[in-house]
Amino acid sequence: xxxxxxxxxxxxxxxxxxxxxxxxxxxxxxxxxxxxxxxxxxxxxxxxxxxxxxxxxxxxxxxxxxxxxxxxxxxxxxxxxxxxxxxxxxxxxxxxxxxxxxxxxxxxxxxxxxxxxxxxxxxxxxxxxxxxxxxxxxxxxxxxxxxxxxxxxxxxxxxxxxxxxxxxxxxxxxxxxxxxxxxxxxxxxxxxxxxxxxxxxxxxxxxxxxxxxxxxxxxxxxxxx
Amino acid sequence: xxxxxxxxxxxxxxxxxxxxxxxxxxxxxxxxxxxxxxxxxxxxxxxxxxxxxxxxxxxxxxxxxxxxxxxxxxxxxxxxxxxxxxxxxxxxxxxxxxxxxxxxxxxxxxxxxxxxxxxxxxxxxxxxxxxxxxxxxxxxxxxxxxxxxxxxxxxxxxxxxxxxxxxxxxxxxxxxxxxxxxxxxxxxxxxxxxxxxxxxxxxxxxxxxxxxxxxxxxxxxxxxxxxxxxxxxxxxxxxxxxxxxxxxxxxxxxxxxxxxxxxxxxxxxxxxxxxxxx
Numbered sequence: 001x002x003x004x005x006x007x008x009x010x011x012x013x014x015x016x017x018x019x020x021x022x023x024x025x026x027x028x029x030x031x032x033x034x035x036x037x038x039x040x041x042x043x044x045x046x047x048x049x050x051x052x053x054x055x056x057x058x059x060x061x062x063x064x065x066x067x068x069x070x071x072x073x074x075x076x077x078x079x080x081x082x083x084x085x086x087x088x089x090x091x092x093x094x095x096x097x098x099x100x101x102x103x104x105x106x107x108x109x110x111x112x113x114x115x116x117x118x119x120x121x122x123x124x125x126x127x128x129x130x131x132x133x134x135x136x137x138x139x140x141x142x143x144x145x146x147x148x149x150x151x152x153x154x155x156x157x158x159x160x161x162x163x164x165x166x167x168x169x170x171x172x173x174x175x176x177x178x179x180x181x182x183x184x185x186x187x188x189x190x191x192x193x194x195x196x197x198x199x200x201x202x203x204x205x206x207x208x209x210x211x212x213x214x215x216x217x218x219x220x221x222x223x224x225x
Numbered sequence: 226x227x228x229x230x231x232x233x234x235x236x237x238x239x240x241x242x243x244x245x246x247x248x249x250x251x252x253x254x255x256x257x258x259x260x261x262x263x264x265x266x267x268x269x270x271x272x273x274x275x276x277x278x279x280x281x282x283x284x285x286x287x288x289x290x291x292x293x294x295x296x297x298x299x300x301x302x303x304x305x306x307x308x309x310x311x312x313x314x315x316x317x318x319x320x321x322x323x324x325x326x327x328x329x330x331x332x333x334x335x336x337x338x339x340x341x342x343x344x345x346x347x348x349x350x351x352x353x354x355x356x357x358x359x360x361x362x363x364x365x366x367x368x369x370x371x372x373x374x375x376x377x378x379x380x381x382x383x384x385x386x387x388x389x390x391x392x393x394x395x396x397x398x399x400x401x402x403x404x405x406x407x408x409x410x411x412x413x414x415x416x417x418x419x420x421x422x423x424x425x426x427x428x429x430x431x432x433x434x435x436x437x438x439x440x441x442x443x444x445x446x447x448x449x450x451x452x453x454x455x456x457x458x459x460x461x462x463x464x465x466x467x468x469x470x471x472x473x474x475x476x477x478x479x480x481x482x483x484x485x486x487x488x489x490x491x492x493x494x495x496x497x498x499x500x501x502x503x
Binding site for chain 2: 010032061092093095132133135145149150151152153155156159215216217220221
């Protein structure tokens, strides 16, 4: 909505710069021009500069192309998806190796796919870490035993598989961009996807549930029992 | 934290380094620094003086001649880069590859690993299996320490405070040797590591275990169970069950003593099986 306001102001200023009526101004691909006269175009950079130095603005126009809009959406957005993890559990040591991870998420209209994928990459790693590695342990005196990165395990790049990501796009009806949140898409699905895969791998032994993190010793003890 | 205050010395010869150590009982040698410096930053170590041996000529290098002589300041990366050494002892390449991470491997030294005797270091187990020895130089001259006499206790070796390791000597290989490791997911250290070297026809197998106890040790009960025998799946299983015998097992948040004993058995079995080509 701020972009819309900026475009309107730019058109108004362009009209003034081109000495034309605002109704005759078209704004396309970063340029404002008199309809039919592309050669007359002012770029958004030129318009922004004119707005910034403010030597000659139409009556009543404030300097700068700068807008802030506050929007209260009628509802939250509801991103959704399905994540699947394939793991191998070493029968003898209980070590879990995630060998494949597939994620299909719907975050509505995607403005910047690189950022959305990045959010998923990081979120999946974090959720996988919660399922398999992270654990803050305290002794009976309340001292944190896992107090450094030497003790508190988070995965390195070599410890996670290459993710296979894909998208569906269902635009959200509650904002003009049709976009939904993407920040938690990775974390929320990955922990149960990984944990469920591990339990599935050992379910034939009668194991139905194990507390996280699913460390090798925890798996080993459960498989012995 | 910052390390506590210390004097810094950078000798250019082994004799100078030895003299500095003799003159200052509270001095520590700086080799690769990747054990000493973190300890100093946590103030678990607070030496009054550091003797940086990084510029002493002749301490770094690999000579292969039937066996191998490796200079104490040879880095893990140097070990990885030596095609000759890898051809002779693939187990050294295999082990160097799983030590720490690339940054550690570029700085960390084989001599440092031997001198530090970290309970979870990889190479002590491998050198035990390969029946290596360590040459040290002190104020009274040079001597050789057999690997079986080197690791005395937690972070303690039989090297005197004023001696420095100059090299590690490995005899000609007697048979296949491998290293199996269960890697700690945070530190990368060996929760348990087992190195096995076969003894050739009729010869005894040597099994080095790290991570499980206060120091790297030989699994002598398992070795005896295999004495003079050709390895089979059955005798490997039986011997591996004895591999944790005699170890006062470590126990921490990641792995209990009981689980470590189990890992010693499993990794011994895997190492023997792989070495024997079964």
